[in-house]
Amino acid sequence: MIDLRSDTVTRPSPGMLEFMMKASVGDMIFGEDPMVNELEEMSASMFGMEAALYCPSGTMTNQIAIKAHTRPGDEVICSRLAHIYQFEGGGVAFNSGASVALIDSENGTFTAEDVEQYINNPNDCHKAYTRLVEVENTVNRGAGACWDFAELVRIRELCDRHGLGYHLDGARLFNAMTADGRKPEEYGALFDSVSICLSKGLGAPVGSVLLGNRDFIRQGQRIRKVLATL
Ligand SMILES: Cc1ncc(COP(=O)(O)O)c(C=O)c1O
Numbered sequence: 145m146i147d148l149r150s151d152t153v154t155r156p157s158p159g160m161l162e163f164m165m166k167a168s169v170g171d172m173i174f175g176e177d178p179m180v181n182e183l184e185e186m187s188a189s190m191f192g193m194e195a196a197l198y199c200p201s202g203t204m205t206n207q208i209a210i211k212a213h214t215r216p217g218d219e220v221i222c223s224r225l226a227h228i229y230q231f232e233g234g235g236v237a238f239n240s241g242a243s244v245a246l247i248d249s250e251n252g253t254f255t256a257e258d259v260e261q262y263i264n265n266p267n268d269c270h271k272a273y274t275r276l277v278e279v280e281n282t283v284n285r286g287a288g289a290c291w292d293f294a295e296l297v298r299i300r301e302l303c304d305r306h307g308l309g310y311h312l313d314g315a316r317l318f319n320a321m322t323a324d325g326r327k328p329e330e331y332g333a334l335f336d337s338v339s340i341c342l343s344k345g346l347g348a349p350v351g352s353v354l355l356g357n358r359d360f361i362r363q364g365q366r367i368r369k370v371l372a373t374l
Contacts, residue, residue: 151316151344151345152343152344154343154347154349155349156349160348160349167179172198173369180198183196183198183353184196184197184198184353187340187353187355188355190328190329190332191328191329191331191332191338191355192328192329192332192333193332193338193355193356193357194356194357194358194361195355195356195357195358195360195361195362196353196354196355196361197353197354197355197361197364197365197368198351198352198353199351199352199353199354199368200350200351200352201343201350201351201352202227202313202315202339202341202343202344202352203227203231203232203233203235204352204368204371205339205340205341205352205353205354206227206228206232206235206278206311206313206339207228207232207235207236207239207240207367207371208354208364208367208368208371209311209337209339209354209356209364210228210235210236210239210240210242210276210278210311211239211240211367212337212356212360212363212364212367213275213276213309213311213336213337214240214242214275214276214309215241215273215275216240216241216242217241217242217243217272217273218240218242218243218272218273218274218275218276219242219243219244219245219264219272219273219274219275219276220236220242220243220244220245220275220276220277220278221244221245221247221259221262221263221274221276221277221278221308222244222245222246222247222277222278222279222280223246223247223248223249223252223253223254223279223280223283223286224246224247224248224249224252225249225251225252225280225283225284225285225286226246226252226278226280226285226313227280227284227285227313227315228244228278228280228313229244229246230285231284239371242272242275242276243272245262245274247259247262250286251283251286251287251289252280252283252284252285252286252289253279253283253286253289253291253292253295255295255298255299256295256298256299256301256302259277259299259302260302262274263302263306263308274306274308275308275309276308276309276310276311277299277302277303277308277309277310277311278311278312278313279291279296279299279310279311279312279313280312280313280314280315281296281312281313281314281316281317281320282316282317282319282320282323284315284316288316288319290319290320290323290324291320291324293324293326293330296334297334300334300335309336309337310334310335310336310337311335311336311337311338311339312331312334312335312337312338312339313339314331314338314339314340314341315339315340315341315344315352316341316344316345317331317338317340318340318345318346319344319345332355336356336357336360337354337355337356337360338354338355338356339352339353339354339355340352340353340355
């Protein structure tokens with residue numbers, strides 16, 4: 145029987161298990177795990193981004209990104225359907241002390257005009273500082289909707305005008321790229337940070353990678369350490 149509850153319930157194949165048994169390993173925190181190093185370098189180079197961070201889950205890569213982009217009291221703009229809001233245990237508040245401004249739409253995609261309505265005036269002390277825009281591609285709760293790339297570019301321009309960070313939850317970005325024909329480096333050039341999951345459409349038993357610039361990933365290493373102790 146095929147279990148269709150989620151693409152995360154897959155089991156490693158015999159080939160994967162055999163590969164794992166033979167994998168060369170080392171201490172990742174000392175930067176001595178050759179396969180993790182190779183994976184991080186390969187992913188960063190594939191997306192044309194400076195650096196990458198391997199983590200056990202996509203929840204962790206998203207949460208690390210949000211924490212690195214924000215300070216307590218800041219606000220994150222995302223879809224009401226977003227995984228970071230619906231399915232990460234309230235982690236935006238728990239880990240980052242940030243609030244969310246939620247955009248309603250049928251499939252979890254939205255426009256730059258929608259985002260603009262939620263950007264707070266930084267000179268109004270009643271309002272949280274808007275700091276980050278988060279999008280998901282494809283959208284899990286949006287029945288796998290794939291974004292119009294041109295709209296993602298328009299939102300990038302808006303973020304630039306307002307000095308906002310731009311994070312992509314690309315848990316299923318490889319499915320999106322199959323649909324829209326875009327290349328990883330086009331996504332890498334557009335976002336400040338990208339989370340990709342190896343454990344979903346790509347079929348690996350576990351693992352996610354966070355991509356960003358060197359400084360961002362250095363901060364991410366520290367946050368990963370702290371989260372791992374919770
Ligand atoms: C869009 C999206 N982001 C993030 C995650 C989190 O991934 P993980 O289950 O590895 O924590 C999921 C999981 O299904 C997801 O669908």
